[in-house]
Structure formats: structure tokens, C-alpha cells
Amino acid sequence: MRPWSLPRTNRLRFALHGGQRLSPTEALHILQEGNRRFVNNLKANRDLLQQVNATRNGQYPFAIILSCIDSRTSVELIFDQGLGDVFSARVAGNVINDDILGCMEFACKLAGSRLIVVLGHSHCGAVKGACADVQLEHLTGLLEKIKPAVDHVHSEAPELDGDALVQRVAEHNVRLTVARIMEKSRILKKMLDNGEIGIAGGMYDIESGQVKFYPGAGI
Numbered sequence: 001m002r003p004w005s006l007p008r009t010n011r012l013r014f015a016l017h018g019g020q021r022l023s024p025t026e027a028l029h030i031l032q033e034g035n036r037r038f039v040n041n042l043k044a045n046r047d048l049l050q051q052v053n054a055t056r057n058g059q060y061p062f063a064i065i066l067s068c069i070d071s072r073t074s075v076e077l078i079f080d081q082g083l084g085d086v087f088s089a090r091v092a093g094n095v096i097n098d099d100i101l102g103c104m105e106f107a108c109k110l111a112g113s114r115l116i117v118v119l120g121h122s123h124c125g126a127v128k129g130a131c132a133d134v135q136l137e138h139l140t141g142l143l144e145k146i147k148p149a150v151d152h153v154h155s156e157a158p159e160l161d162g163d164a165l166v167q168r169v170a171e172h173n174v175r176l177t178v179a180r181i182m183e184k185s186r187i188l189k190k191m192l193d194n195g196e197i198g199i200a201g202g203m204y205d206i207e208s209g210q211v212k213f214y215p216g217a218g219i
């Protein structure tokens with residue numbers, strides 16, 4: 001018996017999409033459209049107080065997005081989503097650990113989310129810290145998780161430094177994180193192989209507000 005009696009499908013999205021369960025590709029398109037509205041300074045016409053009411057008995061978010069804690073990268077804002085639409089997991093440098101993986105497994109296996117997104121961003125302070133080998137109590141261990149991306153870029157493009165190095169590391173860190181999620185979670189890998197979920201990496205440009213998605217898996 002499952003620990004939570006949550007439905008496996010997204011009831012709110014059922015209503016919005018003619019009763020059809022969203023595919024991972026459709027979930028990605030919703031985020032792409034939302035970012036397009038954000039960049040064009042448009043907003044979906046939603047009443048947040050009404051959404052409080054609509055979601056009081058449960059939540060059926062269609063995606064889980066792992067992003068950085070950076071104050072400029074709030075996913076509900078940059079994808080123009082409302083209450084109950086997406087799970088938001090945030091940690092500096094958008095790295096994973098067992099707790100984040102547990103959140104993703106909960107979102108996809110128990111709450112019916114169809115898409116995992118790992119979202120990096122430009123000018124990321126955590127990536128800069130990892131490149132500069134910053135040491136600071138608990139932060140040291142967090143930045144260690146970004147070091148494999150730093151090492152990879154150093155060996156692939158030793159000429160890079162400054163902003164160019166930081167950006168390349170941020171991009172590779174997203175790709176490595178996507179790969180690690182599939183490596184480390186048997187549940188998520190199986191759901192991906194069965195076409196139940198998709199996974200995508202993306203990069204948010206803090207200067208333009210645009211998100212660029214990388215070719216993902218299962219979408």
C-alpha cells in the first residue's frame with residue numbers, strides 16, 4: 001500500500017487539457033509557453049486566491065523543477081505558473097543529493113508529475129564559488145558537488161576563464177545532474193524508460209529572462 005493516497009494523474013490538467021493525461025512533451029511545452037509569456041511581460045489570467053481554494057484538497061503539479069536558490073530564478077515567476085502547478089526544489093548550484101532525489105521520486109511516482117527539469121542559470125554564484133575553490137564550513141561540501149563539472153571543463157577547454165568558464169561549467173553541471181538523476185534513482189529511470197516521465201536540462205539567462213532547454217530524455 002502506498003504511503004499517500006494521492007492520485008497518479010493530474011486532475012487539474014485533465015480539466016484544462018480535455019481530459020487527456022499530459023505527456024512529458026506537453027508538460028515541457030507548458031513551461032516553454034510560460035517562459036515566453038514571462039519574457040514578453042504577459043501573464044496568464046489567474047486568480048491566486050481562487051487557486052488557493054482550488055488546491056486546498058490536494059496538489060497535482062505537472063512538473064518538478066530543480067533550480068538554484070538565486071533570488072532571480074524563482075521558477076513560478078519565470079515560467080508564469082500559479083499555485084499547485086509545479087514542485088520547486090531549490091539548492092545552490094541546482095545539485096542533487098538523496099533528499100532532492102527523494103523529492104523527485106515523490107513528485108513523479110506518487111503525485112503524478114510528468115517532467116523533471118534541472119535548471120541552471122547564468123552568473124551563478126555557486127558555480128563561481130566552485131570554480132574559485134571557495135571553502136566555507138558547510139558550503140564547502142555543497143560546492144564539491146559542482147567540482148566534477150569544473151574538472152571536466154578545465155580538461156576540455158583549459159583556455160576558458162572568467163564568465164566564459166563559469167557559464168560553461170554551469171551548462172555542464174546541468175547535464176551531469178540530469179545524468180546523475182537517471183543513474184542514481186532506479187524508480188525514475190524505470191519511469192523514464194516506460195515513457196511515464198521525461199527529464200530535461202535548461203539554462204536561465206538572468207539578463208534576458210529566457211530559458212533555453214537542452215535536448216532531454218523521454219520528451
Ligand SMILES: [Zn+2]
Pocket residue numbers: 068069070092093121123124125126127
Ligand atoms: Zn545560482
